[in-house]
Amino acid sequence: MRFTATDIADVKLVKPEAFADKRGDFSEIWREERFADAGIAGPWVQDNHSRSRRYVLRGIHYQIEQPQGKLVRASRGRIFDVAVDLRRASPTFAHWTGRELSAQNRRMLWIPPGFGHGFLTLSGVAHVDYKCTAYHAPAHQRTIIWNDPDVAVEWPLPDGEEPILSDADEKGVRLEQADLYA
Template sequence: MKFTPTAIPEVILIEPQVFGDERGFFMETWHAAKFAAAGLDLAFVQDNHSRSGRGTLRGLHYQIKQPQGKLARVIAGEVFDVAVDLRRHSPTFGRWVGVILSATNKKMLWVPPGFAHGFYVLSPEADFLYKCTQFYAPEDERVLRWDDPELAIAWPLPPDLPPLLSAKDQAGVGWREAECYP
């Protein structure tokens, strides 16, 4: 596996080694020893799977009391995946990073605790899987507004076509109002 820090060094792009032939392919998506050797000594407690149609934007979500680290990947389709640093003590506080995850490129993204996370579906449909380091706690969940002008996330949206949002995501708070981590 290849582990590459992004513009926010704690957010890591992971490229598994893929073994393929005319029958298909094989790859490891999680190997505790290999991740630990790369400095990611992780314990996961929950796996999630979402399916979304083209134009769906989910996020930006985070849990304030039980921050979740997430290991994200796409097994069908393609998404633009985003992490926003909400750690006040961090030199990258308020910055975001975005990458394309797809069934074709087979890349994964490690989003550590202390970040808001979301994705936008680029393909007709996408199956998005992620492993979490903490259990989902709806009472602790917060939503950061996806289109906050101060964050200026460069979502790859088609012109004049707003994303499909849940009611929860439509009610997200702006950057200045967001609860952040110490």
């Protein structure tokens, strides 16, 4: 397994090794000691799965209490996965980093607690799986609006295409109005 830093030091790209033969292939996608050695330790308390169609945009979500670290992968299809630093005291506050994750490239993105998370589905359908370090706490969930100019995520939407959003994501707030981490 290979762990690579992104342009935000705490966010890491993870590339499992694939072993292929005439039957297909095999990958180890999580191994406690390897992740701990890379500075990504649990506890891991919840696994989630979502299925989305093309141009569905989920996020930018975070929990103001019980912040979640997330290890995200696309087990089917392709997504553009984004982490936004929401820690006011961080030198990369309000910066974002994004990577394409797909079943084909097998990459995963580690998003530490204190970050917002969102993704855009690029393929016809995408299945996204992620491990979490804290339980989902609906009362503490917050959303930064996907197109906040102060964050300025460069979502790879074709010209003239609008993302498909949930009602909650449509009501996301601007960064300047958001409850954030210290």
